[in-house]
Structure formats: structure tokens, C-alpha cells
Amino acid sequence: MKKLCLGLPKGSLQEATIDMMKKAGYTVIVNSRSYYPTIDDDEISVRLIRPQDMSRYIEKGIIDAGLTGADWVKEAESDVRVVVSLIYAKQQLTKVKWVLAVPETSAIHTVNDLQGKKIATELVNVTRRYLAERGIVADIEFSHGATEAKAPDLVDAIVELTETGNSLRANKLRIVETIMESSTLLIANHNAWEDEWKRTKIENLAMLFEGAIIAREKVGLKMNVPNGALDQVLKKLPALRKPTISSLSEGAGYAIETVLDETIARKITPELKRAGAEGIIEYPLNKVIL
Ligand SMILES: Nc1ncnc2c1ncn2[C@@H]1O[C@H](COP(=O)(O)OP(=O)(O)OP(=O)(O)O)[C@@H](O)[C@H]1O
Ligand SMILES: O=P(O)(O)OC[C@H]1O[C@H](OP(=O)(O)OP(=O)(O)O)[C@H](O)[C@@H]1O
Ligand SMILES: [Mg+2]
Incomplete structure (x- = not known):
């Protein structure tokens, strides 16, 4: 039997994705510690993959299609087919933002004030390109997480994801600028997209996923x-x-x-x-x- 291999995002987007798929008509069951959940459709096999890695698995054709954030597709500069943008995040039906933020009391007020300063972020490439386009030379260091806690002790500013704004507020940070907006994307491998059976299967998923998101409101x-x-x-x-x-x-x-x-x-x-x-x-x- 033909099968479509579909990647689902492990972590922040996992629960919202499984809820969305339930409304779309698919029951996905994740067994603890296994990266191979089950799905009630014989024509699909699912895998849990970290959002950062998803577009690389798809670009290489290890899996056919998957759901991940637009942020990580851009960060990896992967060559994949964007099938549909689905506006849902971990907690709400919204886009998320990657923002440049500084401590509330900081003297930094615009992106130009970052010249020669130190910035921590998980989104290194996108941040580097953003600053380069504005002629800013800064020291960008990779952060493994809990980035909000690093300013002002370790760095002058951070570039971090925000959905509700709670984490920024709790850590007394002020937004200087939004660097990018990101939504969840259904992306596909180019060869899978050229295969008629796989493309129809992916298009059907896209239609049902979109229908489930619209229905939520x-x-x-x-x-x-x-x-x-x-x-x-x-x-x-x-x-x-x-x-x-x-x-x-x-x-x-x-x-x-x-x-x-x-x-x-x-x-x-x-x-x-x-x-x-x-x-x-x-x-x-x-x-x-x-
Ligand atoms: N509230 C949220 N917090 C974090 N990520 C979110 C949120 N809402 C949507 N996302 C999206 O989910 C993805 C999260 O990917 P990421 O690689 O940061 O892993 P994670 O699930 O947050 O795991 P970790 O616990 O390691 O941070 C990103 O594409 C991001 O845009
Ligand atoms: O605006 P908010 O709704 O507060 O959401 C944003 C927070 O959520 C994410 O953290 P995550 O749960 O992924 O933990 P992490 O710091 O380990 O990445 C993100 O990195 C922010 O810290
Ligand atoms: Mg995270």
C-alpha cells in the first residue's frame, strides 16, 4: 500500500497539532518515549520531529511532508514546498513573533543602538541577516533556551519568540522591534509534490487542516x-x-x-x-x- 510519511512537531506545537488533527478527522496517539505515533489512516505514517529539524528531513526526502514553524524553515534556508500556512500556535490561534528585546531600563531604544553589542538567540541566522541588512555589526551568540534570563547579565539584548508576551513581562523585558512573524506551515518535499498520489494526499490534508482551524473560531x-x-x-x-x-x-x-x-x-x-x-x-x- 502507498504511504505518505508525515512529520509532526515535537514540543511546543505538539499538543495543538494533535488537537487540530483530531478536529480534521485524524486520531494521533503518542506513546511516551516513542517518536513514531500511531494514526488511524493506513495511508499515512507519522513521525515526531523537532521543529528545527523538520525542513531538513523534508528537503532530503526522508519524509514527504510535515508541520513546523515558518521561523525554522527560514532559519534553515531549506528548499521545500510550502503547501499552506495554518495560523495556530502553542496556546492561541495566532501568529507568533520573534522580537528584539532588552531589559526595561536599557539605554537601547532602536536597532541602531545595537552596534557592537552582544545578543543571545536561538534564531541565529535570521537575526544575523536582519542586522546585516541594517548595517549593524553585533556579537550574536547561540542560546540553548531560557534566553529571557540572559539579559542583562550575559548579553545586552535577546531575540526571542513571543506568543502571549507573558515570558517577556515576567522577565522585565521591553520589545525594541519585531524581527519576523511566524505561523505553522504544512511543507512538502518537491519530489513528493510531483508524485500525483502523494500530492493529492497532501492537498487533502491541507484542506482538512485549514477547515479545522477555521472551524475553531x-x-x-x-x-x-x-x-x-x-x-x-x-x-x-x-x-x-x-x-x-x-x-x-x-x-x-x-x-x-x-x-x-x-x-x-x-x-x-x-x-x-x-x-x-x-x-x-x-x-x-x-x-x-x-
Ligand atoms: N508559545 C510558543 N512557544 C514556543 N514555540 C511556539 C509557540 N507557539 C508556536 N511555537 C512554534 O513552535 C516551534 C517551537 O520550536 P522549538 O524548536 O523552539 O522547540 P520547542 O517545541 O519550543 O522545544 P524546546 O522546549 O526545546 O524549546 C516554533 O516553530 C515556534 O514558532
Ligand atoms: O510569549 P509567551 O506566551 O510567554 O511564549 C514565549 C515563550 O515560550 C517559549 O519557550 P519554551 O516553552 O519553548 O521554552 P524554552 O525557553 O526552553 O524554549 C519561548 O521560547 C518563550 O520563552
Ligand atoms: Mg522553545
């Missing part, structure tokens, strides 16, 4: 509306296209069904009730394919 809403209240209720309702309206039996009114952002749903639900809607139910969605 949306909900389904159903309600009954008595005759006479329909216009008032419809004025309040957004929909992907237009809401579905069906007639209730014996002319008792209408049933309305729609899909909308969860934040809008929580705002308009009381308004719908006041406009005459009854029996309003809200339900989560697994996938929304646009």
Missing part, C-alpha cells in the same frame, strides 16, 4: 422564529453565505440555521432572543471548508 446556531418575527431576527444574523430558512409544520413559523464567529454569536444571542427567536441552540464545529 466558528459555531453553528439554530433557532425557531414565530411568524412575524422573521425580518427582525434576520437583520441580526450574519452567515457564511446566507442563513438557511425552513418552514415549520402547520405554519408554526420558521427554523433558521447559520454558521458564524463565536464572538459574534455571544453578542447577538441575547439580541436574537429579544427579537423573537426561540429555542436557540449553539453547537461547536469540527471543520468549515470554504
